[in-house]
Amino acid sequence: MSDRTSAREAVALVTGGGDFAELPAPQDISAPDGPLAWAGYGDQRRRARRVTGEAESVVCGTAWVGATRAVLISFEFGFLGGSLGEATGDRIEAAHTRAREEGLPVVSLIATGGSRMQEGMRALLQLQRVARQSALTREAGLPQVAVVRDPTTGGGWATLGAGADVVLALPDAQIGFAGSRVRPPDADPHAYTAQGQLTAGQIDAVVRREELGATVGRWLALLTGGVRADAAPPPGGLGDTPLPATGREAVRRARSAARPRAGAYLDAYFSHREEITGDRCGGTDPGTRCGFGHRAGRTYAYVAQCGTATLPAGYRTAARLIRLADRLGVPVLTLVDTPGAANDAEAERAGAGAAIADVFAAMATARVPLTTLLIGEGGSGGVLALSAPDNTWATKDSYFSVIAPELAAAILKRAPEEAGTTADQLGLRPQDLLELGAIRGIVP
Structure with a gap:
């Protein structure tokens, strides 16, 4: 497997290759060259579909991760750099809506370069849309886990990634709001890595590929396993001493x-x-x-x-x-x-x-x-x-x-x-x- 996993390879990593029920994709009614009539954009999308086999930069569906059923949002970096456009926003909104309807946690498998340049401000506005869906899912009391793949930059990191309840990352993944082409030339490259973000307290763990499915499965079981429980009983003392005299x-x-x-x-x-x-x-x-x-x-x-x-x-x-x-x-x-x-x-x-x-x-x-x-x-x-x-x-x-x-x-x-x-x-x-x-x- 290459260092950069495809959307479906990422799904297989967390599900162990189990069944993945893809959600129906909302109808894409955008113009061939997008809202800006960007010359050649339609050809770029068609080429991306042919190369990746995907119709857009995200694949969404439901699957069992360990013992927990979840909604999965998986980015396809090979499709125009996993960028977020209007059709991407449509799919992510539909995925969160399904999660709330069925009371399921959301797992985002992210690999994106950020907003799609060819759709201009219409693409950038998708970040507000995605953030709102994440917030609505949060208000519904449903957990969100992000798995940050290589690379994850821009608005995808600043919404689905950094905004998740638990953020896991694959080793050596590039992570940062600033992508590699827009960083200052003297920027410390370590700051934009999974290990650097862990040291800075921005992610919760760096997880090896072979451990990813089990780790996400444990997290989902824990985050969905305590609702309406009574107060935690106090632990018993482990020391073997009498009460102090003074x-x-x-x-x-x-x-x-x-x-x-x-x-x-x-x-x-x-x-x-x-x-x-x-x-x-x-x-x-x-x-x-x-x-x-x-x-x-x-x-x-x-x-x-x-x-x-x-x-x-x-x-x-x-x-x-x-x-x-x-x-x-x-x-x-x-x-x-x-x-x-x-x-x-x-x-x-x-x-x-x-x-x-x-x-x-x-x-x-x-x-x-x-x-x-x-x-x-x-x-x-x-x-x-x-x-x-x-x-x-x-x-x-x-x-x-x-x-x-x-x-x-x-x-x-x-x-x-x-x-x-x-x-x-x-x-x-x-x-x-x-x-x-x-x-x-x-x-x-």
Whole structure:
């Protein structure tokens, strides 16, 4: 198979070669040379049809992807560079309409150079049309997964691609709003690759061809498997310690390198899971893991802090996850564990306050059930932003404080060696939190 897959080869990659029921194509009533009477455009289209065997730059239909039936929109790059014209818009609109009528998720297999030059503004206007269809499908509570192939640029990336709920990419695919012929001559080529976009937090994963069908199938099963589920039950504690006698002991245990971390809790809780990556604003935070997991026949979304200071990108990714779960009706579990939000100058420049505020808002307005387990350090608003009101639990080897004891001592103008005494006074032990009404319970 060539590096650039055809539309039907891409369909076969995600369906495993299963049946693909092509949707009836809307009638193309455009003039032979298009709305601009572009000389030779009709001949170009006829040649493209002869070479590719396709009537337009997209092929749309329904198929089973794993155990989930979905609507597939697959671009044919060999047809005038997979460009979007009026007939392309007709087909994409019909595909989204069918998805909403039948309550099916949408999988877009994208390979496009953008809008079709030979149709001028009539082609560019298709981006508004496509964006509207995607938004209507989003409002209907149906998930959208994009598979970005080589190349994906222009409006196709800025609508069906970057606008999807989950964005996967094939290795080394060219991805970017600016196509290769319109970029600045000194532009870093890595920024326009799948790997570069992953590093920048613009896509969720780079997936090898042989794993694409299974990966998309798992995502569709997860994104459609949690509607109307009850609140996620809090995980059981993985540590084997009694309740701490003092505040300073609680802090010491929570900071112990031997304490179970978020990864262990996720592995114990879910039978399998998939993660989203990045804040879609150019940042990622390896200390904040977000995704969807399967447990006892149901899907739950999760946000898990991994014990490091949480970056603004981590909070923005968490807010993105919570809002997606809320729209799809999937309950959310948060595992909170951080000494606090990152407080260096770079974090301030990256909008720490606004990012934390956005998480507070996402949690406050979520309509799905929220569950939180405090599994380690609980420093300040950096933890509270991700804590479920009235449904936050704690393990015995955790603490929750208005701020880290050392910082509290500094605020109170105490000597650094008084941090332990300050910890004892802050009421941060799990049993203190329960008595104060800050948590619902201590998990066994």
